Amino acid sequence: xxxxxxxxxxxxxxxxxxxxxxxxxxxVWDHFVDVNKTIPMPKGSSKNIFDFxxxxxxxxxxxxxxxxxxxxxxxAQSYFAFQTRRQELMEERIQLNxxxxxxxxxxxTETELSKNIFDxxxxxxxxxNIRSKGDMALFCISTYKMKKKLGVPENRPLADFLPTIxxxxxxxxxxxxxxxxxxxxxxGEKSITNEHVKNNKDIRGLLEKNGIKPEHLPAxxxxxxxxxxxxxxxxxxxKKNSKDRNRVKKSIIRGRIDKFI
Numbered sequence: 001x002x003x004x005x006x007x008x009x010x011x012x013x014x015x016x017x018x019x020x021x022x023x024x025x026x027x028v029w030d031h032f033v034d035v036n037k038t039i040p041m042p043k044g045s046s047k048n049i050f051d052f053x054x055x056x057x058x059x060x061x062x063x064x065x066x067x068x069x070x071x072x073x074x075x076a077q078s079y080f081a082f083q084t085r086r087q088e089l090m091e092e093r094i095q096l097n098x099x100x101x102x103x104x105x106x107x108x109t110e111t112e113l114s115k116n117i118f119d120x121x122x123x124x125x126x127x128x129n130i131r132s133k134g135d136m137a138l139f140c141i142s143t144y145k146m147k148k149k150l151g152v153p154e155n156r157p158l159a160d161f162l163p164t165i166x167x168x169x170x171x172x173x174x175x176x177x178x179x180x181x182x183x184x185x186x187x188g189e190k191s192i193t194n195e196h197v198k199n200n201k202d203i204r205g206l207l208e209k210n211g212i213k214p215e216h217l218p219a220x221x222x223x224x225x226x227x228x229x230x231x232x233x234x235x236x237x238x239k240k241n242s243k244d245r246n247r248v249k250k251s252i253i254r255g256r257i258d259k260f261i
Contacts, residue, residue: 002063003070014052017061031058096230099164103223106159106171113178117192120181126189130196134173137200139215150219160223166214169207173199 004010014032021028033053038046054062063076114127122130135143135158143158152161159167177196186192207214 001072002066002076003072004066009067013062013066016065017058020061020065021058026057031055031061093230095164096226099167099220100223100227100230102164102167102171103159106167106174109171109174109178113174113181116178116181120187120192122189122192129189130193133193134170134177134196134200137197138170138173138204140204141215146215149215152219156222161219161221162214163217163220165207165212166217169203169214170200173203176202 002010002013004013018028018032021031031054035051035053036048037051038048041047052058060080063073064080066073066076068074068077110131114124117127117130132143135146139146141149146152147154147158150158150161152158159170162170173196176199177192180186180195180199181192184195186195204214
């Protein structure tokens, strides 16, 4: 199947594949199993010869270590390279979506808290103060200093440039604050600020237990640019899919015409 007519040449590819397998700390004999098989011989006799049973992983390694001058090997190596890149892009897209979803969730939670405390004696300026002191508890420096540190424009929200884990941390602290404001019927800026600061300190403590200091994490790509990039990629994919569908339709139509003629 891989274009080898000489068993000895094929064994060279197998041995290289075994070496690759061993270098990745995989158990070679879990993937390359020595067996014997019986083949028919002239005059009704038979002969036992040496062979392998291979896992899918072993087959991949053999193709990757084979002779690229053989068309089958070259095709397999190209296919693996393409699929690897495809998987990388897919994983990257998942991470981008996770960050955008986390940012959207934070915005919704902050909006919910703002509405909740508006009738509890806190205006928009008071809510800004609560958020600022919450940031101070989470980062151990002010929002302004965090923006300076990460190079965030003054007119942009800090959260638009934070990594997913920090956005999620802020969202969780805000969610707990919102819950406790309702649960404990808190009123006034001071009591709600104390609650929000406490929750951010608790979340910071959890992060520190896992060796994470949010103020030391680097800035991520501007969420607005990220959204535009993802939308542009979606449009490109949609356009490509549309072309593929049209190509299939034309092919079907041509087939019908040819059949009719």
